[in-house]
Amino acid sequence: MRAVYLNPIVVNSFLLLLLSRCVWPLALLFSLGMMPAAFAAAPAPAHRFEIGANEFLLDGKPFQIRCGELHAPRVAQEYWQHRLRMVKAMGLNIVCAYLFWNMHEPRPGEFNWSGQADAAAFCRAAQAEGLWVILRPGPYACAEWEMGGLPWWLLKHDDVKLRTRDPRYLEATKRYLKEVGRELGPLQVTRGGPILMVQVENEYGFYGKDSDYMGELRGALLDAGFDVPLFACNPKQHLKDGYRADLFPVVNFGTDPEGAFKALREILPTGPLMCGEFYPGWFDTWGAPHHTGNPTRYLTDLGYMLKAGASFSIYMAHGGTTFGFFTGADRPFKPDTSSYDYDAPISEAGWVTPQFEQTRALFAQHLLPGETIPQPPPRNPVISIAPVAATSLARVFCNLPAPLTEERPRTMEAYDQDYGCILYRTQLPPGPAATLEAAAIHDVGQVFLDGQRIGFTDRRSRNFRVQLPERTHPVTLDILVEAMGRVNFGVEVHDRKGIHAPITLAVADQAPAELRDWEIFRLPFDSAMLDALRFEAVQPAGAAVGVPAFWRATVKIEQPGDCFLDMRPWGKGFVWVNGHNLGRYWNIGPQQTMYVPGPWLKAGDNEIVVLDLLGPEQPVIAALAKPILDQLRPQLDFARAKRREVKLRTDFGPPAHADSFAAGSNLQEVRFGAPARGRYFCLEALTAHDGGPLASIAEIALLDANGQPLSTEGWTIGYVDSEEREREDGTAENAIDGQTANFWRTQWGEAQPGFPHRLILDLGQSRVVGGFRYVPRQGAADVPGRIKEYRIFVADDLIDP
Numbered sequence: 002m003r004a005v006y007l008n009p010i011v012v013n014s015f016l017l018l019l020l021s022r023c024v025w026p027l028a029l030l031f032s033l034g035m036m037p038a039a040f041a042a043a044p045a046p047a048h049r050f051e052i053g054a055n056e057f058l059l060d061g062k063p064f065q066i067r068c069g070e071l072h073a074p075r076v077a078q079e080y081w082q083h084r085l086r087m088v089k090a091m092g093l094n095i096v097c098a099y100l101f102w103n104m105h106e107p108r109p110g111e112f113n114w115s116g117q118a119d120a121a122a123f124c125r126a127a128q129a130e131g132l133w134v135i136l137r138p139g140p141y142a143c144a145e146w147e148m149g150g151l152p153w154w155l156l157k158h159d160d161v162k163l164r165t166r167d168p169r170y171l172e173a174t175k176r177y178l179k180e181v182g183r184e185l186g187p188l189q190v191t192r193g194g195p196i197l198m199v200q201v202e203n204e205y206g207f208y209g210k211d212s213d214y215m216g217e218l219r220g221a222l223l224d225a226g227f228d229v230p231l232f233a234c235n236p237k238q239h240l241k242d243g244y245r246a247d248l249f250p251v252v253n254f255g256t257d258p259e260g261a262f263k264a265l266r267e268i269l270p271t272g273p274l275m276c277g278e279f280y281p282g283w284f285d286t287w288g289a290p291h292h293t294g295n296p297t298r299y300l301t302d303l304g305y306m307l308k309a310g311a312s313f314s315i316y317m318a319h320g321g322t323t324f325g326f327f328t329g330a331d332r333p334f335k336p337d338t339s340s341y342d343y344d345a346p347i348s349e350a351g352w353v354t355p356q357f358e359q360t361r362a363l364f365a366q367h368l369l370p371g372e373t374i375p376q377p378p379p380r381n382p383v384i385s386i387a388p389v390a391a392t393s394l395a396r397v398f399c400n401l402p403a404p405l406t407e408e409r410p411r412t413m414e415a416y417d418q419d420y421g422c423i424l425y426r427t428q429l430p431p432g433p434a435a436t437l438e439a440a441a442i443h444d445v446g447q448v449f450l451d452g453q454r455i456g457f458t459d460r461r462s463r464n465f466r467v468q469l470p471e472r473t474h475p476v477t478l479d480i481l482v483e484a485m486g487r488v489n490f491g492v493e494v495h496d497r498k499g500i501h502a503p504i505t506l507a508v509a510d511q512a513p514a515e516l517r518d519w520e521i522f523r524l525p526f527d528s529a530m531l532d533a534l535r536f537e538a539v540q541p542a543g544a545a546v547g548v549p550a551f552w553r554a555t556v557k558i559e560q561p562g563d564c565f566l567d568m569r570p571w572g573k574g575f576v577w578v579n580g581h582n583l584g585r586y587w588n589i590g591p592q593q594t595m596y597v598p599g600p601w602l603k604a605g606d607n608e609i610v611v612l613d614l615l616g617p618e619q620p621v622i623a624a625l626a627k628p629i630l631d632q633l634r635p636q637l638d639f640a641r642a643k644r645r646e647v648k649l650r651t652d653f654g655p656p657a658h659a660d661s662f663a664a665g666s667n668l669q670e671v672r673f674g675a676p677a678r679g680r681y682f683c684l685e686a687l688t689a690h691d692g693g694p695l696a697s698i699a700e701i702a703l704l705d706a707n708g709q710p711l712s713t714e715g716w717t718i719g720y721v722d723s724e725e726r727e728r729e730d731g732t733a734e735n736a737i738d739g740q741t742a743n744f745w746r747t748q749w750g751e752a753q754p755g756f757p758h759r760l761i762l763d764l765g766q767s768r769v770v771g772g773f774r775y776v777p778r779q780g781a782a783d784v785p786g787r788i789k790e791y792r793i794f795v796a797d798d799l800i801d802p
């Protein structure tokens with residue numbers, strides 16, 4: 002066993018041995034109970050978990066970790082036991098659980114460990130089902146969760162640097178981890194609980210290289226009383242970034258276990274191999290095709306790991322639902338759906354899927370001596386609900402709280418607001434038609450003049466401009482901004498919501514004038530606000546359709562059961578069922594139904610409140626017995642039905658760089674002979690390693706003149722000649738979302754346009770680019786579309802304005 006991963010139980014026994022043979026005064030100190038709290042509080046552990054020379058060891062015996070991820074807040078608490086039984090019946094022996102800091106500390110120093118946030122109860126429930134627990138407490142989690150689990154209130158410091166040693170961040174982190182230790186420390190295996198290992202941070206290598214930062218967090222967990230092995234996970238390209246010898250490394254991947262473990266062996270020459278996250282499917286974002294996994298690939302890779310004696314955690318074994326305001330967003334800005342079905346082996350509603358059966362059958366061939374796999378529990382009852390019309394409504398504009406006043410508007414965090422919407426209001430004098438523009442609006446803005454919707458702003462396309470008509474009299478200008486979940490990945494987690502000033506009004510050729518003197522209305526849609534809503538009866542003949550409003554319906558149910566609310570007649574917003582916030586819906590899909598856990602319904606009358614920010618086609622509630630998670634309706638998207646048509650310059654001039662990428666799936670860093678400057682970065686792919694017509698890129702990150710990564714803030718895809726948008730999510734944004742598991746690919750159906758292929762990034766402004774990092778599409782040696790010869794162009798005018 003390597004000293005660096007010594008389990009404290011072993012250290013403890015060693016100390017006692019030492020003490021029994023030597024100095025009395027020391028032994029006396031221990032016998033008087035003056036030893037460190039972590040040891041003192043521990044009753045004799047029921048089990049012993051260690052990282053051995055070649056394998057994990059449980060009570061001294063080799064132990065292959067067959068783990069699956071499940072997040073307690075993504076499953077109704079009433080169903081935790083059911084889902085844990087499903088996990089067990091799939092053949093897993095461990096459940097892996099993130100903690101989301103923002104759920105546990107909604108306001109600085111105010112901790113929440115109850116209800117859906119009762120992590121200790123979840124761990125005990127796992128233990129009761131005979132499952133061990135791997136705990137991933139953060140502080141950062143990612144997980145398509147609002148801000149990756151970081152609390153929004155950290156952003157109240159204007160210049161805070163998250164996930165660094167910035168004392169404002171680090172102090173808050175340490176306070177939180179201490180609290181985690183208080184709450185969950187007693188549930189470690191060393192004290193008779195189920196927690197075997199604890200993760201430090203999450204894929205930090207994707208973000209930075211500061212191993213001292215990782216050291217600070219490691220220290221904080223030790224101080225908090227964690228004495229089980231601590232580990233760090235990273236994708237194979239970033240295993241060395243932030244690496245420390247005192248944290249056990251594991252590697253995350255969706256395919257090619259052989260390649261990933263080879264990379265892991267470079268920093269872990271001996272010791273058990275483990276995949277920290279192995280993806281059977283993937284998450285969905287609004288407006289993009291529903292993801293489904295590749296079961297053949299999944300089973301082959303899982304089989305490979307089982308045979309090789311490697312350990313793994315299936316991310317997700319059961320994805321569940323991101324209830325409430327907790328969905329995150331991918332970068333540059335792709336907000337996540339509420340359904341976190343993930344095409345996981347256990348479906349969103351907890352059902353057995355073909356992947357579940359196949360995984361179970363595969364595990365049955367690889368059990369440890371004496372192990373058996375139980376039968377899955379029965380499916381929970383499912384109901385449907387016939388259409389019921391909403392009977393009352395409360396218009397958002399008629400239910401505004403008292404405003405704050407400001408000369409220049411600021412973001413939501415500056416007004417101490419966490420989630421929901423924020424309304425900015427000012428008065429405009431009469432005047433000619435003009436262009437309204439903000440530096441940025443996060444995320445969707447609806448612009449109203451005297452209560453009439455004039456247009457939308459949309460962060461997905463970085464459109465922060467709306468044309469205002471001529472005004473013959475003074476009017477009230479309202480900008481209703483909806484926060485859609487803070488970005489959960491990359492440096493973009495510094496995602497402040499609302500309006501980023503200045504807001505200007507420009508008439509024809511005149512210089513824009515800044516609009517000042519605003520009223521700010523905070524609309525957090527929390528229970529206090531919901532309870533205070535003044536509802537009125539719905540008038541027949543479609544009155545109020547088309548304005549932001551809450552709609553209320555009473556739905557009679559004989560026998561409660563799981564169901565899927567059919568949101569197709571609605572626009573965009575949130576739903577509360579008997580006070581439970583089910584999450585966000587949006588008619589553009591792919592998710593068209595919302596999962597309602599049966600225990601949140603009751604026999605008799607149920608109150609359903611729908612907040613629709615666009616206005617429904619018909620305010621009717623109905624529920625289906627099956628989910629619809631794969632229906633896109635781009636024609637309903639107010640801002641993004643198609644990529645903007647652009648004209649390319651006919652001659653791109655001499656390239657900034659031209660070369661060939663190496664074969665294989667490893668990250669490749671390219672530095673130009675001389676840095677180039679421009680707003681547009683074009684990668685022109687000329688050939689592929691496989692000789693075929695397809696091109697693909699898992700990830701591309703640009704470097705500045707010093708070789709440091711440029712922030713992707715403000716980037717969009719300027720142009721792409723081909724992308725797969727129908728058969729799967731192969732859009733060009735995948736090349737700049739920071740994730741290496743998904744990728745941009747050219748169309749592969751009937752249309753298979755050939756080389757050259759061009760991907761042009763619009764950096765929003767002219768930047769100096771000294772090189773770039775390229776991650777090829779991941780997978781086996783023969784995956785098609787890995788680019789070979791290429792040329793790079795950087796200029797301000799590759800695209801005609």
Ligand code: GLA
Nearest residue numbers: 142143144145204253278284
């Ligand atoms: C990364 C993160 C996870 C999750 C997955 C994608 O690997 O570590 O939290 O975000 O990506 O689902």
